[in-house]
Amino acid sequence: MQLSPFKLERYFAKYEFNTEYLLCTSDCEAMPIADLLALEEGAAERFQHVWLGYTESQGGMSLRREIAKVYATTQPEDVLVFSGANEAIYLFMLAALKENDHIIVHTPHYQSLSEVAKGLGCQVSLWRAREENGWALDLDELPQLMQSTTKAIIINTPHNPTGYLMSRGDFDALNTFAQENNLLLFSDEVYRESEYDMKDRLPAAVDYGPHAVSLGVTSKTYGLAGLRIGWVATKNYDLYEKMASLKDYTTICNSAPSEFLAEVAMRHRKKLASRNLEIIKNNLSIIDDLFVRHSSLFAWARPKAGSMGFPKLLQGDVEIFCDDLVRKAGVLLLPGSVYDDTRNHFRLGLGRKNLPQAVERLEAYLSNRKS
Ligand SMILES: Cc1ncc(COP(=O)(O)O)c(C=O)c1O
Structure with a gap:
């Protein structure tokens, strides 16, 4: 590639x-690290005893249990943990797409959200944020962007780089559109839980159904980029298994100290x-x-x-x-x-x-x- x-x-x-x-x-x-550990009594002592062997490939159960609490309807079995969100993006594209597939990508965007698909030989249509409209996406443009080979819509809200947050009505409509057209919705939600007004927070895409994949990470809202812990949450178990199996070719499993610290972080997120x-x-x-x-x-x-x-x-x-x-x-x-x-x-x-x-x-x- x-x-x-x-x-x-x-x-x-x-x-x-x-x-x-x-x-x-x-x-x-x-x-x-000391400040993070200070959030929880006994965590500093427990950190000294973290076992430095390989970890469970899909992420330790206790970490996945904490991550699952971010969402309304997920179980730990719906969560797959990676070494950062970028690894998750890479493996989602590898698992979901093949040559000549087509995807629609919210743009401007974090480059890997389109680049990996291009590398696989997919066609990419850009769904442009409109500056004149507060960087909003226009749902009416979606049908025109569709092709017979369209497999997925890729969005990022809250958005890097504009800070745009989709309205609830648009997010509902987008999920319905993906469901009705049999598309995957890859929802990059790494800035979720940093809304300036709580009322504006959107539900996570994973909670709309198995067409959706929610992407999360400790780096952004929680300020812990050095942990390199990201994840997807999805009820699409076929896709979950494909991503889990591809991870054997990237990082195999996550760093044990990072998993411990990420679990503390998510408990106090x-x-x-x-x-x-x-x-x-x-x-x-x-x-x-x-x-x-x-x-x-x-x-x-x-x-x-x-x-x-x-x-x-x-x-x-x-x-x-x-x-x-x-x-x-x-x-x-x-x-x-x-x-x-x-x-x-x-x-x-x-x-x-x-x-x-x-x-x-x-x-x-x-x-x-x-x-
Ligand atoms: C929208 C978006 N998705 C994914 C990532 C990747 O996150 P990480 O660097 O923690 O893997 C970033 C990082 O800037 C990002 O802005």
Whole structure:
């Protein structure tokens, strides 16, 4: 299989570990192991005794039991654990698709959501988020995107990079459309439980029926990217078995210390999510003010959920802007071109505690540029 370079990951590879301010990350603020273990009495002691052998390939039962509680109708048997969400995306595509199949992909998107299918020789139609409509998807476009070979719809809500959150009505209609057309719905929900208003939280796709696969991870809402623990939840047991069997060719099983820590994290996930939501909300008000002060330079569609937004640079070329900013001011933004966006957007991350200092540095850079 031929896979093109993952543009976003290659961009991060260049800057992530040598730049002072990462103002474009998608994950929330992480924490040391000690802080996570402190959430639960006895966890630090138990961690010392974690057995460093192979683990159960589908994820340990006690971890899957905690993950199953994220959803309304799932059992541990519906949960398959991976080394991060990206492994799950890769193996979903391998399990569900074959050459010449067709998929419809919510776009702009995290590259692996289309790239693996392309590598398998599938056709990909883009279902475009409409900026003029708050980055919404138009359900009326779906029938026109359908082909006789369409196998799956791939969506991501809350959305990377725009922070768009689908309405309940649209999500219901999307699930009905997938069911009626015998399609799989792969629902990337890695930013779920980070909605700014609880009322906006969507049900998980897995709870609509066996046409759906919900993707989750500890990296984003819960701020624990270094655990590398992701999962799918699905009641499509044929697909579940295929993915489980393909995992024998990637990681076989997950890291035992990570599974232990992820289980603690999932037991306390509401606390972790609300800690991170507080950081996001504080940062959002700083960003709102920033964009009011610089309204001639940036256009800003405020997100409804998640740890990022996708503002537009109104003057100059965004790639040159990001490149100059990181070199002169040590502040990393992510040009939209890594998402094949051609309309001068960039990704802005909201989940890091040092955002206020990063914004100060950005503004100093902007005023130096003027003078
Ligand atoms: C929408 C989306 N899906 C999946 C992933 C992969 O998550 P992980 O890096 O934890 O495997 C990311 C990471 O940025 C993402 O934004």
